[in-house]
Every structure is written in C-alpha cells, then in structure tokens.
Amino acid sequence: TLSLSLTVTLLQLNVPEQPVVALHASDVILNCSFSHANPFNLSDVSVFWQLTDTQRNVHRYSAGHDQLVDQAERFANRTRLFPNQLGLGNASLLLSRVVVADEGSYTCFVRVQDFGSAALLLQVAAPYSKPAVTLEPESNLRPGDEVALTCVAYGGYPEGDVIWQDASGHNLTENITTSVVANEEGLFTMTSVLTVVLEPNSTYSCRLINPLLGEEGYAFVTITGQNIAFPPVALWVTIGLAVCLLVLLIALAAVCRRKIKESCEEARREAEEAKELEEEESKTGQPNAHLVKSQPFKWSEKRCG
Incomplete structure (x- = not known):
C-alpha cells in the first residue's frame, strides 16, 4: 500500500487588528507585512489587494510589475505598492484621496513560493463644521x-x-x-x-x-x-392702569386746589369781618368780644394771601 501526504505551507501575514481610520480626501496606508524564512527573488513575489466583500480588484503586482488591467475603475491612479520594500516583507498599499465609498474590508494576498492572506477594515472619517x-x-x-x-x-x-x-x-x-x-x-x-x-x-x-x-x-x-418681548395683554393692562392713575391724580389735585381756595376765601372773609369790628371799636371806644378771633384771622389772611 502506497500512502501520500500533502503538506501546504501558508505564508503568515500581519495586518492591523483594529480598524484603520482615514481622513476624507487624505492618503492612507493599509499595512500588510510578511516574513519568509528562505531567500527569494522579487520576481517571485505576487501581491494582490481586493475588496473582501465584492472581490473587486484594488491592486495587483506580479513578475516585478503592476498588473492593473482588471483594476476597479474607481481605484484608477489612486493605488500603489512599495516595490523597493517588498524584499523586506512590506506588501502595504497606499490609497490616495480617500472617499467615503472606500470604507470597507480589504484583503491582502501575498505569494512567495508559499501563499497567505489577511483582511483589515478601513473606516473613513471627516470632521464636521463648527455647529x-x-x-x-x-x-x-x-x-x-x-x-x-x-x-x-x-x-x-x-x-x-x-x-x-x-x-x-x-x-x-x-x-x-x-x-x-x-x-x-x-x-x-x-x-x-x-x-x-x-x-x-x-x-x-x-x-x-x-x-x-x-x-x-x-x-x-x-x-x-x-x-423677550413684553406680553401684549400685560402691556395694554399696564398702559390702562397708568392712564387711570394719571387721571386720578389730576382729579385729586383739582379737588385739593378747590378746597384750598375755598378755605382761603373763608379765612379772608373772617379777617375782613375782624378788621371791621376793630374799626368799629376804635370809633365807639367800646371793646368787642369778637376781637379774640382777630389774630387767627389775620394769620390766615397772611397765609392765603
């Protein structure tokens, strides 16, 4: 009995575990690195980046050159690798002028005798204007x-x-x-x-x-x-109260003025009567009992005059 065993060696790739955040309209590097124990020629390296979900071609490199014939149109003139660093295990992709539509999962494939792949998540961010x-x-x-x-x-x-x-x-x-x-x-x-x-x-x-x-x-x-404007209803109520108060003050002033005038006229009459009594006394030489009121009347006459 003949038994055959087939061993497939996978190339270990390293990509960021956390999402890569790129600013809108800026450039971003999607890091992907690999290590290979045996020496290799650059012509033996193949790198292929694609969208994980749709499997559309983002960038392909093999035989020492970019192979972009089947690249998705929206990535045209926006992607490149670092060929001079492939020998160091750098298979990272530079994506220029990032747009919102670039957001998603990207898979990095590398073949150097052995084969390996790994996926990373790209998130796009743009700052808002000041609120x-x-x-x-x-x-x-x-x-x-x-x-x-x-x-x-x-x-x-x-x-x-x-x-x-x-x-x-x-x-x-x-x-x-x-x-x-x-x-x-x-x-x-x-x-x-x-x-x-x-x-x-x-x-x-x-x-x-x-x-x-x-x-x-x-x-x-x-x-x-x-x-805050004054409430219209309260404004009219206030104006009405002010007008009523003004009318009341004017009426009160008129009443007070009339009362004062009547008091002055009465005092003046009493003063004149007292004066007549004094003159009559001086003529007759007889004292008059009404003279006791003459001084207050004279004082009132001076006050009203």
Whole structure:
C-alpha cells in the first residue's frame, strides 16, 4: 500500500487588528507585512489587494510589475505598492484621496513560493463644521412660549452624536429631533432641533461628537430678557392702569386746589369781618368780644394771601 501526504505551507501575514481610520480626501496606508524564512527573488513575489466583500480588484503586482488591467475603475491612479520594500516583507498599499465609498474590508494576498492572506477594515472619517445654533422665532417672544432651537453642522462623517444641555448641565437629548442628509460625496449634514419652554436668561448648548475623531464642535445660545418681548395683554393692562392713575391724580389735585381756595376765601372773609369790628371799636371806644378771633384771622389772611 502506497500512502501520500500533502503538506501546504501558508505564508503568515500581519495586518492591523483594529480598524484603520482615514481622513476624507487624505492618503492612507493599509499595512500588510510578511516574513519568509528562505531567500527569494522579487520576481517571485505576487501581491494582490481586493475588496473582501465584492472581490473587486484594488491592486495587483506580479513578475516585478503592476498588473492593473482588471483594476476597479474607481481605484484608477489612486493605488500603489512599495516595490523597493517588498524584499523586506512590506506588501502595504497606499490609497490616495480617500472617499467615503472606500470604507470597507480589504484583503491582502501575498505569494512567495508559499501563499497567505489577511483582511483589515478601513473606516473613513471627516470632521464636521463648527455647529451653529439658531432660534425660531427670533422675536416677539414671551415667557412660556415654545421655542425651537436648531443646531446644524455639515461636511462630516460618520453620523455624529448630538448632545443638548441647559446651563446646569442637564441632558435635554430626549426632547430633540435629529436628521441626517448626505451630499454627493457621502458627507453628512446633521440638523438637530430642540424644543423648549421659554424662560428668560436661559442658556442651551449643542455638542456634536464624531465617534471616530472624538469631540468635534460646541455651540450655545443664551436667551436674555432683551430677546423677550413684553406680553401684549400685560402691556395694554399696564398702559390702562397708568392712564387711570394719571387721571386720578389730576382729579385729586383739582379737588385739593378747590378746597384750598375755598378755605382761603373763608379765612379772608373772617379777617375782613375782624378788621371791621376793630374799626368799629376804635370809633365807639367800646371793646368787642369778637376781637379774640382777630389774630387767627389775620394769620390766615397772611397765609392765603
């Protein structure tokens, strides 16, 4: 009996275990390295990169040259290896001008007598613009009104986390509505709307966090007493009360003036009567009992005159 044994030796490849994060519109290196115990010629090295899921050709190198005839069109003029480092076991791929569509899993194949493959994950990130917060409506606000605060940031990727807080740091995220819209490049515009009941001198903040790049931006709005119009009903009530008070003061002043005038005229009459009695006494030489009132009457006459 003849038995045959077949041994297949696999080439050990090393790729990053964690996802590789690339900035949108920048270049990124997808690292792939190998080691081979026996000396080899570069002409014996073959390197092939492809998309893991669709198996589309990203870059192929063999026989000492790039073989790009069947390369996927969207990778044209955007990929290259490092041929002078292949002898050192470097089969890494340089991907230029990264776009959102490049995100995904890439498999590196290397053959040097033996064969090996390994896959890595590429994630794309783009920073969002600084958030901007607007108020709707902006005028004719009254305490107790519902106000919509809108926080907008654009040009980012992937979808960010939006956190709303008040001045005390309380999380208001339960009261928000967030929408995400992608542009032709796949970058997002995020719009988050927070609805609050208006209170004077209140501050609300919007924080947008990119999960791949960390905290990106922060914006806040403060609603002060200057932003809040006086309630129309209360305004008319206040004006009415002011007019009534003014009329009341004018009427009171007129009554007081009339009373003072009547008092002065009465005092003047009494003073004149006292004077006549004095003149009569001086003529007759007889004292008159009414003269005891003459001094107060004279004093009143001076006061009113």
